[in-house]
Amino acid sequence: MWAPSDINALPTAEDVLNVKEAISELKRQIEIARSSPESLVKVDVLQKELEERLAWVAPWRRVPTDILSIIFEYCNREDWKSSLMLTAVSTRWRAIVLSTPRAWSYVDTKECKNYRIVRTYLDRGGQCPLHFYYPSRRSDIPVSKIAQRLHCLSIENMYIYEMVNSDFPNLECLSLQTGTTTSRLSRITSTRFPSLRHLICGSLGSDSDSEWMPPDFPPLTTLSIAVAIDLAWLTVLQASRDTLTSLRLHLHEQFSIPAEHQVTLPRLQCLEIQNWTTVNSAWPLDLKTPILQTYVEHHRRIRDQYLHKDLATIRRMRTNVHTPVPPLPQLSLLQLEIQDDIPERLVGQLSDESLYPKLERVEVFSRTRRPNVRHLVEQMFGVRSSQPPFVVTSKRETEFPGTISKFTSREGYRETTCDDRWAVSPEYRFLR
Template sequence: MKIPLENRVSCHSYRASATTVAEQASTLEFVGRLEKGRMISKAPIEWIPFDIITLIFIEASKQDNLAPLAIEQVCATWRSHILRTPRAWSYIELDKKSNPGIMLKYLARSELSLIHIRIPRNSFQITDEISHHIFDHASRIHKLEMHASWYFGGGWRVNSLKLLHIVGRTTPHWLFGAFGWEESRLEYLKITPYAFSSSFRATIGHHFAHLQHLIVKEVIGDGNSWPMFVEECCSKLKSLGVVLTGLNHYNKRPLQFPALERLEIEMDGTYVNTVWPFDATTPMLRSYRLMQRRHNNLLVPVVFHTGTERVIHMQTDVPPQLEWYPSLQCLHLSSNTHMPDTVTLKAIHAAARRLCKGFEALYLDDHTGLIVKDGGTFLYCVDEEENESFEVSQGCTHEMPFESGLF
């Protein structure tokens, strides 16, 4: 579940959202038990209003795109209901478990609903016939996830496309050849751009003029492509995620992010160079995630020119300079190795309460499973008598919109 970033967001709202997710999971578990037991009795389902059944079936389809095929086999009543629920057939995944016949069935039964198509790398080959069938329904594609190794001749007119996730290195030939972008208003993009020369700068700015959420991954040896996407889309971005290799060198230049509310930077590999190309000005920033993998040369002064004063949530694997975050409410410390010792934790907690007005919670990841069974997240507290307490918790959300709400 995606939690909006607003001025009033607090840890209490995060916990309330976690409760809602738990309730939805309980509902899905109940549906699964009914399906598994082949409960043919008419009474239970006839007592439930059709619109409620529809919502349950749609939610089940989101969790497992093959759920409609199983639901229609439970009984005649369930089959009737699922066939009258086009949205339940709108989640199409072309992998080794499916086949073109199933895809055609979903395309037909989803009727006029917007569709979500996922084509992983290990799926079957996209033939001209399959591409043609998808082409006929391309204007209904709302979300699309596919691997860049599947090039299909393209020309899909994606007028309704809002979210695009391309796995693997994506070249301009693939991106601008696979789709017809003329009438699109893409809002979410997750991409590993590769070999984009400066001649594509205007094309990026034109086709992605409405982009609000961007996740980019750096490619070793290509220091031009991902910064170009950021620079051309920065004026409207609300969230930005960047995965860096650290093996490309950049000269710093200023860049304005007037609408950016969420920024995530993650290091993927050992790095020695100047790895961040921007002096970022982020007056609206509320959430900041920085995973440095135990390297400490990517601290706040390197990333920002201005714009950390209004951050209310931060997740990091290196204790931050708390004086940079006077409005911080939630601090989430993540470590891939071990939990900080008691003295360090108490010092961080005390500093946060002293320096950050409105500070509410310190969350820690328990990779060892000492606090949370099988590992997880807990809330760390210290009372006035310096006594520690540990409460199992979901913690502050840290996923980008792609990860939790859309893919």
């Protein structure tokens, strides 16, 4: 019976015809063998041979190598362990994975505690950019050895000696999760971090009585930072004010802002304020945002006023503030988070087309199932000449561009702040 001369070679047109005839013959012999109890062993042999012929002409074997390389790189991004598993599929796949350095550029050192495996990823990745999570407990991976390759680094803090004394010429994203002090943050300069554009800083603590001022802080485009008693966060904000396009501020129980302090952010397009305080603290920080497109404001407890005032240009807004939304002539998408019911004062206001002439969609996140949603929709939008789609969700449906949660990636590579509460719940979907 016909068999390919080289099982690893791609079949030619003539080979395809021959193997199809062989497959038909094998199927016929299997049917004959199954009719005889004495031929069960022969059935197993024929079945294995049939599977080999079918696999040899399988469509995936004709996928070009460069396409498979892209697929394998994507698999590594989704699950860092996939690169190891792909090497065991076939000789061809193993060769392709091993010759694709980007398929080894993501490794979760938070999950993987075996240094030999981590070392394997670092070696097979060649010189391609690395996306790396560095737990504080790891001392077996010298940062200085991979500093040139790091593209994205998530680290618990900057206390590691090598971290504060190495240069990172290609690092674009740095996530400092906890315990960063002002003196260590002052080591982030354009000289040592020339490519740094995205900084995520979990918390700041002061270890010096002197005011910290970076001499040449990198021109950040994305900044997420905690508003704390130490004013280093404000210094970082001021140092980046001319280049920031996305900003997220975390307000904690104790924070400090100079009275009536004003900062102009001429390029800012996305602003997020996460208020975790339990008191209605004063907010004297006046941010001027002339081209702001997206605004997110979330509070731990109900608040009756917005912290940010310069909202005339925004097109997308997400909030749980239970006060009437100010007139927004450019607003096209509004996401509201409510506890029990839509406040009546919002109902009448949202029905006024003159206040939101470009409103195209409203999404409401509610933890309770309310049977009168359709009635509220009609009450809110029945008088508008154009009725925007109204969706009640249990999870976030529409992701805003430019938000920090959109920018950050999976756990283990960068800080993850994704909030999936706005995904659609089908039983609450009402489109008008």
